[in-house]
Amino acid sequence: MFGTTYPIIQAPMAGGTTTPALVAAVSNAGALGSLGAAYMTPAQIRDTVAEIRRLTDRPFAVNLFAGGHDSPHDVDPTAMLAILARHHEALGLQRPTMPAWPADRFPEQFEAVLEARPAIFSFTFGLPAEAIRRARDAGIRTVGTATTVDEAQRLEAAGIDAVVAQGSEAGGHRGTFAGPFENAMIGTMALVPQVVDAVSVPVIASGGIMDGRGIVAARALGAAAVQMGTAFLGCDEAGVAEAHRTALEAGHEDAATVTRAFSGRPARGLVNDFMRDVHAAEKAGPVTLPFAVHGALTGPMRRQASRVGDIERMSLWSGQGVRMFRRMPAAELVRRLVEESATVAAGLG
Amino acid sequence: MFGTTYPIIQAPMAGGTTTPALVAAVSNAGALGSLGAAYMTPAQIRDTVAEIRRLTDRPFAVNLFAGGHDSPHDVDPTAMLAILARHHEALGLQRPTMPAWPADRFPEQFEAVLEARPAIFSFTFGLPAEAIRRARDAGIRTVGTATTVDEAQRLEAAGIDAVVAQGSEAGGHRGTFAGPFENAMIGTMALVPQVVDAVSVPVIASGGIMDGRGIVAARALGAAAVQMGTAFLGCDEAGVAEAHRTALEAGHEDAATVTRAFSGRPARGLVNDFMRDVHAAEKAGPVTLPFAVHGALTGPMRRQASRVGDIERMSLWSGQGVRMFRRMPAAELVRRLVEESATVAAGLG
Incomplete structure (x- = not known):
């Protein structure tokens, strides 16, 4: 999926957490690093993407907040x-x-992402239909965040390439964009299979996944990949x-x-x-x-x-x-996640 | 586990849902039926257990509410x-x-359960230490319900034989008995492995599990068995x-x-x-x-x-x-859950 060796995505955590060193180390280890660029200026996005590219030639994602910005x-x-x-x-x-x-930075941030041309543009808080179309036209794969089946279906209808199903266990911001967030606190165990049944694009499970057990559980539920945030906060390279x-x-x-x-x-x-x-x-x-x-x-x-x-x-x-939080370098975490997953899967055969 | 063929427990839903026909059909199919006896008189418990015994010679559980009854x-x-x-x-x-x-019916209900001697006494809403001890002395296995790691550890310290880890996805009553329920809304994906890591008794996963995908996911997380409620409401034999x-x-x-x-x-x-x-x-x-x-x-x-x-x-x-709700007889549901689990597990190998 997305040209990575392993179906593991380091979640895009904004605010300096996803340093170029973290994103590149994750991608170099065979998973998918993600730059949380939501609080960045266009120039910062350009410079940070360039820095990541100096550190890796593997695919990575750039993530923005795409919605929920009220006018004054x-x-x-x-x-x-x-x-x-x-x-x-x-x-x-x-x-x-x-x-x-x-001001709402999304429009100018998105132009910077288009110019930077990461392999993947991912987003949360909304459904930016025009941005999805333009990213696809530019050869950039798109990943949106859903917290309900309805949101996943809306993303699919807008032409998304993959949906993150964000369960209620997840750390950081809720991605809910349609309806009240209180109704959209669906546990990963229930959300993932229902989203898998409702859309035909690949589903990325997130929420409560911290080790190989969670990765294999997500695969059993039908997910094509997992996205993990809290687990990557323990990496030496994270800006935490x-x-x-x-x-x-x-x-x-x-x-x-x-x-x-x-x-x-x-x-x-x-x-x-x-x-x-x-x-x-x-x-x-x-x-x-x-x-x-x-x-x-x-x-x-x-x-x-x-x-x-x-x-x-x-x-x-x-x-x-x-x-289940633990500290280690990103390459070591990816290696352990892959090994643990193989052991857990073998035990179920 | 508990002498059943399959590690699948039909959840004890009180109020007439778990008819003798349902409990017996589930146990006869190789899973574990549970009588939700929380609203029954001692005489009703005695008569209903006798009726279940006429329909099956397999193990089954009887469940009570053990706590949370305020005085007038x-x-x-x-x-x-x-x-x-x-x-x-x-x-x-x-x-x-x-x-x-x-009045609080638990004391007299529990005496009726002791006399009826089901293979398993399960409970929710509390930690009845004396009842756990007396059930064990009588050769009845005990199963308590936890919604946090702390609750699971308390149950283990009281000598419980197995813990149901009830994730936030679960239907019906929250089993929380220590601390505010708002803090105990932990999704199954996160709750199960953390309880597995914290206690040495078998852990039964519940919450959001509806088909073979959820069963294999729960096993990947380290659960010894699953407990499913909503799925069994679709059985012809359920009193719904x-x-x-x-x-x-x-x-x-x-x-x-x-x-x-x-x-x-x-x-x-x-x-x-x-x-x-x-x-x-x-x-x-x-x-x-x-x-x-x-x-x-x-x-x-x-x-x-x-x-x-x-x-x-x-x-x-x-x-x-x-x-994921579906309607069919209980024996058919158990058969399908077992078949689906085998297919899902094989796909992970």
Whole structure:
């Protein structure tokens, strides 16, 4: 699939996690590396893709957020600013202020991806029909993210080459783009076979897959490949705060909670003080802002917390399989996943 | 495992679903039938077990609710009575009234199970340490239900023979007994391997498993057996309202919602008008009553709705794998599950 040796995809995690070193090491090991480029400028996309190409001649994917960016409108940030003020103080930062509403970067980012011509363009949060068509015309394979059968069918109708079926176990952002996310928390065990039955394109299983057991289970359910995020956070090459990795090593499955606290969109991570404060305030009504602006509001706190290793104020993205987290170089992880899969499959024969 | 030919357990669904004909047909086909006896009197348990024994000499399980029964205390049923009044009217029933607080039946039910001596005593909602000990002393194998790694470890410490790892996909009641249920919505793909790694007793996977693909996936994750509920609702022998089966045939994964509306405890079923009314009211605060009394309050509505086939007012328990639902006799379902599993496993070799 996609010209890789193994049907294993390193998930595109945005925000600096998927360094060129990680993407290239994964692809060089025979799996598919993915650059999470959602927070990058067009120039950064161009430069980072060039850097990956210096490190590997194998296929890799570039991923963008394709949807969910609200246009500027009046919001009331009072509650969020009050919560943030306490956490800014704990970090020694100045009082938070409401940022300017960021523009939707997808159109210009997508042009940069088209020019960079990665083997695969993958995306989440939406169904960019025009971008799918243009990528295909340029010889770039397209992969979209679905959290329900309906979303998978919509992606197929738009001409997608493969669908990621993102189960509720997955860490990081929920990819839901049609309907309320609460209805789209379908476990991988149930989601994958139902998507496989409903579409004719290859299905990539994601959510809760951490080792060879999960890979073989996904194949049994009919998936053509797996996509793994949390597992690749343990790779030396990943751009992850050391404190985040230490938290994952101590993490439990029932602490990996879905929250809007950090970005305004539902995403799964290990619960911490900032999440608890936002969730407590949410009991009285919504407090987070639209995704388009919320991330800019919490950015100073998240960046400073990552710099100083304060796990109570950074986003500790994690899937529910966190007890299976382990640290090693990317090439070693891919090698072990392949070996484990062969052993598990042989035991089922 | 447990003396059955196949590592497949028909889940114990209480409330008349697991008829003697179903339990016996499943056990006679080489899987393990389970009687959901949680709503039965001791005499009913005795008589029903005797009836099952007339139909099979194979092992079967008897299941009880072992925990979560609050003692009588003041509650305010105003909001629930107002919601119920509308649905009673739609069914032509008299206005609802607050029932007497039912006693905890577990102690006397358990004595009846001990006397009936099924091969297996399984339970959910708790950790009845004394009952586990007495069952083992009587030569009855014990199976408890866990929704987190912590719960599985507690069951093992109490001397359990096997643990059901109930993933978030599962239909019907959540078995959570330690900690808030919201934290214990772990998908089967993530829950099973983490429980397997944490305990040394056999692990039974449940949640989202509907056909041979799910069975082989569960085995790949390290499960010794699977437990399936929704799949067995399609058996001719199951005591299920015809309207419920028709709803399952038309059901979608994103409509199988967790609700407290019917019993006061979180349980997964297809969304309908009654659930929507309760959920709308819950936006202003909790409206359901403790499990011990809530089921008695909604009982007249549920029973009348089942009698007349009104799917908007009955509990349409369903897991998230509902699009894979199919109708056939129990012996045929077990035969197909075994054949499908062999085919899927062979394809992975």
